[in-house]
Amino acid sequence: MEKFYAAIFGAGIAGTAIANELANRNKKVLLIDPNVSETAPGPPAALVNPATGRRAKMSWNVHLCLPALRDLITELQDFAEDTPIISDTGAIRPAINEKLAENFRESLEKYDWPKGWIRWMEKDDVMAFNPNIAPNHGALFLDVGFTVLVDNYQNIFRQYLRDKGVDCRYETAQYHHHKKDDGFTIQFGEGTEAEAEHVIIAAGHQTPFFEDWEYLPLHRVKGQIVHFEADQDLEWEHATSAMGYSLRRGKRDLIVGSTYEHKFEDLSTSEKAFVQIKGKLEKMYPGLVDKVHKKNQMAGVRVTTPNKLPVIGRHPEHKNLCIYTAMGSKGLLFSQYVGSLLAEHLVGGAAIPEELDTKRFDGD
Ligand SMILES: Cc1cc2nc3c(=O)[nH]c(=O)nc-3n(C[C@H](O)[C@H](O)[C@H](O)COP(=O)(O)OP(=O)(O)OC[C@H]3O[C@@H](n4cnc5c(N)ncnc54)[C@H](O)[C@@H]3O)c2cc1C
Known part of the structure; x- marks a missing residue:
């Protein structure tokens, strides 16, 4: 079964950004989104x-x-x-x-x-x-x-990521935690499977409906x-x-x-x-x-979020389950730098700024 460093759910503004940052750090990335493509319509500006x-x-x-x-x-x-x-x-x-x-x-x-x-x-x-x-x-x-020009920007970004070696899959998928280690099995709608060391949820306004992230005040x-x-x-x-x-x-x-x-x-x-x-x-x-x-x-x-800043970081119980969301009205401005902070954390162990970290909601 093909193995990835990270499977990213959502190929919008956050998902493409973190996919790029991980690819820049030579990580094997799977980018999943059932609602877009490389010629998808989108906001004109x-x-x-x-x-x-x-x-x-x-x-x-x-x-x-x-x-x-x-x-x-x-x-x-x-x-x-x-x-x-x-x-x-x-x-x-x-x-x-x-x-x-x-x-x-x-x-x-x-x-x-x-x-x-x-x-x-x-x-x-x-x-x-x-x-x-x-x-x-x-x-x-x-x-x-x-x-x-958001439609062009996003479609070109997805083409660029594919060209860079990111595996872009425009179909539905689900993840399942492994019991024996901290990894995941990714199950695609048409029956095939892959493995991923990390899962990153970057599904925009669908993120709050992922059961694992329901606890966040999004x-x-x-x-x-x-x-x-x-x-x-x-x-x-x-x-x-x-x-x-x-x-x-x-x-x-x-x-x-x-x-x-x-x-x-x-x-x-x-x-x-x-x-x-x-x-x-x-x-x-x-x-x-x-x-x-x-x-x-x-x-x-x-x-x-209450402090109007994005959320990145790890799930309190499943440490390799991560999130990148909540960019409010400034998704474009935040996207690359915040994506680089998450990538640095995952790959190099750098600390996430407190004001962005999922940890700010632990104990809520
Ligand atoms: C009216 C309006 C105007 C805005 N104007 C601006 C602006 O001028 N400048 C600016 O910077 N920002 C603006 N924004 C905000 C900007 O659009 C967001 O900050 C940005 O899109 C958030 O990026 P995201 O990746 O979190 O979500 P999105 O870009 O929405 O991407 C999420 C992706 O996840 C996918 N997805 C959903 N469910 C799943 C699933 N189960 N599995 C896999 N993939 C899934 C979706 O198909 C989508 O492609 C505006 C937003 C709105 C609503």
Whole structure:
């Protein structure tokens, strides 16, 4: 029977990241996901923004997370050749009220932002830069912010992993703990089996339903986005983030999000969310809603924890059963660096930062 160092359940943003980090450390990896492929549909765009929320708070360990993601993207873009995986146009955060302007200016003082990452733009500069933006009190401009074309990014990443020797299986599977040692048998739907020294669950919002991880305080928040097409070519390419975001793809497409739905029954899209998202677009770009039409509306779920940071580490009883989840709204930014921490822990025995470790929930 084929033996792997790790079987990873989930080939989304976390699963591909940890698969890559283990492959980089010469480990034999099995990546399993019944819902995706190497040409799968996916979200058309997502934002990488290191200064988030109303206070433009510096994201956790961003000086390590952002370069790790950038390095990976450079490697994937070389591999992808002509298929674009990001739109590297920066992100503007217009201060659409005075309080936001105050907060944003404070963020520039409060945090030790690396040189060239972020700057303040006066109102007149904003209007000269993009006259379509809503009246504002100035803006933060994140030169390091960028838009990821998530469908391309994920499909290319899976192709890249396969090319690198990762065994990618797009089918259902289950794991069973061995009684005699700490290993696992992986059983595929069509009857074949493999063995793995470690199992890593990186199944996004399905993770809380894995019986072994039911004890974790994982919270699921549904979110919807709308993919619009403008009637004419749009004059700007940068991303915009102000109480919502608007991302560009191609000459006319605009991806606007998102809702935060803490109570939900399913992943259907709703008219209520559409109206809310149109409202967000109107706040960022007044009048634009009348010049665009809806191409698509999508729903997904973010997983979060009480400290709003990812969870990585080992199961308290089955030490070779691991997890990588709960990246909230910053999955892309966290993915590579946090993946490298888990890989370093498994392969080299490095300690996991307390704030990320599953151990923070032991005894809950
Ligand atoms: C509306 C919305 C907008 C967002 N915007 C942004 C943004 O702008 N920027 C950003 O960085 N993040 C954004 N996010 C968050 C981002 O999508 C998540 O942080 C990220 O996808 C989490 O990665 P993951 O690998 O944990 O989950 P996913 O990427 O969802 O991957 C999980 C994978 O596990 C698979 N799976 C499920 N069950 C099983 C099983 N039993 N066996 C094997 N595989 C399984 C699934 O098919 C899936 O492919 C947004 C999320 C939402 C909902």
